[in-house]
Amino acid sequence: MDLATPLQYVKGIGPARADMLAAKGLFTVSDLLYYAPFRYEDRTNIKAIAELAPGEKAVAMAQVCSAKLSGFRRRAPGVFEATFQDGSGASLLGRWFHGESYADSLVPGTRVALFGKVELERGSASRLMVQPEVEILPDEPGEHEALHTGRIIAVYEAAGRISTRVFRLLIDRILKEVSMPEDALPQSVRERVQLPGLADAIREVHTPSAGTDLRFLNEFRSPAQVRLIFDEFFWLECGLLVKKTHARLAPGITFNVTGRVREQIKRMLPFKPTAAQRRVMQEIADDMKRPHPMNRLLQGDVGSGKTIVAAQAAVIAIENDYQVAVLAPTEILAAQHHIYFKRLLGGAGYTVALLTGSSTAREKQQIKKLIADGLVHATIGTHALIQEDVNFARLGLAIVDEQHRFGVRQRLELMRKGTQPDVLVMTATPIPRTLALTIYGDLEVSTIDELPPGRRPVVTKHVHESAIEGVYSFVAQQIKAGRQAYVVYPVVEESETSAVKAAEKMHEHLSTKVFPALRVGLLHGKLSADEKELAMRAFKSGDIQILVTTTVIEVGVDVPNATVMVVEQAERFGLAQIHQLRGRVGRGAHQSYCILVTGKVNDIARERIRTLVESSDGFYISEMDMKLRGPGEFFGTKQAGIPGLRLADILRDSDVLEMARREAQRLIEKKDSTELRAAVRYIQEHWQRRYGFVQVG
Ligand code: ADP
Ligand code: MG
Numbered sequence: 001m002d003l004a005t006p007l008q009y010v011k012g013i014g015p016a017r018a019d020m021l022a023a024k025g026l027f028t029v030s031d032l033l034y035y036a037p038f039r040y041e042d043r044t045n046i047k048a049i050a051e052l053a054p055g056e057k058a059v060a061m062a063q064v065c066s067a068k069l070s071g072f073r074r075r076a077p078g079v080f081e082a083t084f085q086d087g088s089g090a091s092l093l094g095r096w097f098h099g100e101s102y103a104d105s106l107v108p109g110t111r112v113a114l115f116g117k118v119e120l121e122r123g124s125a126s127r128l129m130v131q132p133e134v135e136i137l138p139d140e141p142g143e144h145e146a147l148h149t150g151r152i153i154a155v156y157e158a159a160g161r162i163s164t165r166v167f168r169l170l171i172d173r174i175l176k177e178v179s180m181p182e183d184a185l186p187q188s189v190r191e192r193v194q195l196p197g198l199a200d201a202i203r204e205v206h207t208p209s210a211g212t213d214l215r216f217l218n219e220f221r222s223p224a225q226v227r228l229i230f231d232e233f234f235w236l237e238c239g240l241l242v243k244k245t246h247a248r249l250a251p252g253i254t255f256n257v258t259g260r261v262r263e264q265i266k267r268m269l270p271f272k273p274t275a276a277q278r279r280v281m282q283e284i285a286d287d288m289k290r291p292h293p294m295n296r297l298l299q300g301d302v303g304s305g306k307t308i309v310a311a312q313a314a315v316i317a318i319e320n321d322y323q324v325a326v327l328a329p330t331e332i333l334a335a336q337h338h339i340y341f342k343r344l345l346g347g348a349g350y351t352v353a354l355l356t357g358s359s360t361a362r363e364k365q366q367i368k369k370l371i372a373d374g375l376v377h378a379t380i381g382t383h384a385l386i387q388e389d390v391n392f393a394r395l396g397l398a399i400v401d402e403q404h405r406f407g408v409r410q411r412l413e414l415m416r417k418g419t420q421p422d423v424l425v426m427t428a429t430p431i432p433r434t435l436a437l438t439i440y441g442d443l444e445v446s447t448i449d450e451l452p453p454g455r456r457p458v459v460t461k462h463v464h465e466s467a468i469e470g471v472y473s474f475v476a477q478q479i480k481a482g483r484q485a486y487v488v489y490p491v492v493e494e495s496e497t498s499a500v501k502a503a504e505k506m507h508e509h510l511s512t513k514v515f516p517a518l519r520v521g522l523l524h525g526k527l528s529a530d531e532k533e534l535a536m537r538a539f540k541s542g543d544i545q546i547l548v549t550t551t552v553i554e555v556g557v558d559v560p561n562a563t564v565m566v567v568e569q570a571e572r573f574g575l576a577q578i579h580q581l582r583g584r585v586g587r588g589a590h591q592s593y594c595i596l597v598t599g600k601v602n603d604i605a606r607e608r609i610r611t612l613v614e615s616s617d618g619f620y621i622s623e624m625d626m627k628l629r630g631p632g633e634f635f636g637t638k639q640a641g642i643p644g645l646r647l648a649d650i651l652r653d654s655d656v657l658e659m660a661r662r663e664a665q666r667l668i669e670k671k672d673s674t675e676l677r678a679a680v681r682y683i684q685e686h687w688q689r690r691y692g693f694v695q696v697g
Pocket of ligand 1: 271272273274277300301302303304305306307308428452453558587
């Protein structure tokens with residue numbers, strides 16, 4: 001048996017068990033070695049029943065004398081009680097609520113180990129354990145007994161019918177028979193972090209030695225656990241950094257930023273850039289000047305003015321005789337970018353085209369030809385832009401807006417349209433640092449941390465739906481003052497249909513009953529591109545005063561005269577999403593409002609809404625969002641979360657992640673060292689597949 005042996009061939013695991021393990025992602029001996037317990041119990045305090053003292057936590061090993069299930073009716077949960085004896089003269093009562101499942105297994109004569117807190121039954125002197133942990137023991141004390149009692153034991157998540165006991169047994173067997181994986185952590189790192197060696201860590205995680213602090217174990221902070229967590233992060237971060245270094249050294253386009261380029265940019269700018277915009281622009285220009293590809297993430301809160309920065313980068317590329325592609329997640333955003341870029345770049349004499357799924361076949365063909373002939377300088381598009389038959393003559397700069405709506409693959413597909421083009425991805429969802437380190441760890445990051453001058457924070461209020469009339473009259477007031485409003489309905493992931501229905505119904509209701517005298521428009525994802533554009537244009541020009549819509553307007557829409565954002569069923573949105581929506585207002589000189597309407601909500605939902613009411617800091621909100629929903633959910637279905645992490649958890653272990661990142665950085669800086677070479681080889685052999693997106697060298 002070695003680490004790569006398929007589990008099916010391990011003694012005690014046949015095809016059936018192997019299937020159950022496979023369903024948990026466990027295929028090889030090595031997988032099982034790294035299958036870490038999720039909880040630990042102190043089972044050192046073994047006592048005879050007669051010696052059990054009330055109040056103490058202890059282990060009793062005894063036999064079932066009698067058992068009964070009571071109060072078990074069709075709906076009511078049953079209470080299962082059993083008495084146990086161990087020959088010490090006293091007996092122990094065990095009581096389980098919802099205990100039906102025990103009735104079959106705890107029949108008289110069964111030997112068990114019970115773990116729990118000892119109490120005295122009220123009004124009697126007999127000892128009792130309520131809801132104790134129970135493990136069925138073999139009839140005769142077996143050779144493996146010591147595995148499960150008399151020490152701190154590990155509790156594993158069951159897999160199919162494979163119980164924690166079976167896991168303990170299998171892993172014990174493997175620990176005894178297999179030679180441990182090599183400890184590839186570079187010596188210098190080991191010396192600095194002072195964590196146990198890999199083999200010791202693995203052993204300790206499964207079978208903690210006597211005296212290990214149980215609280216540390218259950219908080220995943222024993223040195224052994226930290227070592228394994230550190231490993232996962234360290235190799236991930238090394239992989240990302242190696243990838244980043246390689247990319248930074250690959251041959252790429254050297255853009256020249258000449259006096260003329262600067263002139264062109266200056267002439268194009270419709271306003272004075274903020275200091276933050278100037279700083280990130282400089283970072284981008286410096287990066288584009290290097291003879292290597294740029295891979296940069298531009299993040300900044302919603303409304304911070306990323307688009308103009310992208311336009312400046314576009315000018316650099318175009319002036320160097322290259323084409324620019326801008327990928328946007330929705331048709332509305334693409335259309336709007338098209339207008340924006342056309343105004344800016346068109347004014348400077350460049351040609352700008354729009355390519356989306358709803359362009360007619362003829363249009364598409366024409367545009368594609370222009371792109372292929374190099375006659376279009378900048379092309380804005382949706383997914384249609386990354387179709388196979390779109391060929392650029394000289395793509396030099398690929399821009400991906402709202403990167404969080406795309407996967408890594410789309411970014412790569414766009415990049416392949418050129419030869420080592422520079423890449424700028426933008427996101428308005430500020431990314432919690434831990435996520436940025438794990439998902440975007442291979443990108444350079446530029447951050448706009450300042451809003452354009454004159455912005456007033458949006459006043460945010462939480463309103464119960466029973467008070468909706470008040471909201472409507474407030475909206476009416478704002479409209480009377482010349483402003484405009486959005487009313488937004490949530491979209492259930494992947495199916496917009498129900499939100500569309502709700503929006504349609506509300507549009508009907510609002511336009512005929514509530515605001516019969518006002519112009520109420522409707523915009524949702526199921527409309528044709530023309531209808532969408534018409535609605536957007538009408539709202540922009542003020543023809544529509546109230547826009548009833550779904551989250552299609554979440555990103556990019558820019559109508560400075562709109563001052564009210566009413567979010568219906570706000571409890572059904574993610575925090576970052578509402579923050580995005582809120583960013584649609586507060587773009588002009590007038591005070592703006594965001595009204596979050598909910599039904600009756602539970603404590604967590606109220607907490608989430610309160611976060612929004614109290615904070616307008618996108619970073620803080622996205623941290624909270626990730627904490628409340630978990631990193632996988634955070635990006636919706638588009639980003640599959642972080643692959644390959646088993647024991648490590650980016651929320652719980654962010655401190656270890658930071659440490660791992662630092663160490664990885666240190667190692668990468670030792671260019672050409674034997675340590676680094678060995679590490680790269682190790683990543684290629686052991687981690688590349690697991691962290692699928694990390695293609696190293
Ligand atoms: P986001 O970062 O959310 O994509 P945009 O690029 O859409 O933000 O910019 C938001 C709004 O702020 C736009 O109307 C834009 O014209 C305006 N804007 C951006 N930068 C400045 C600036 N330096 N001064 C004034 N207005 C600006
Ligand atoms: Mg934007």
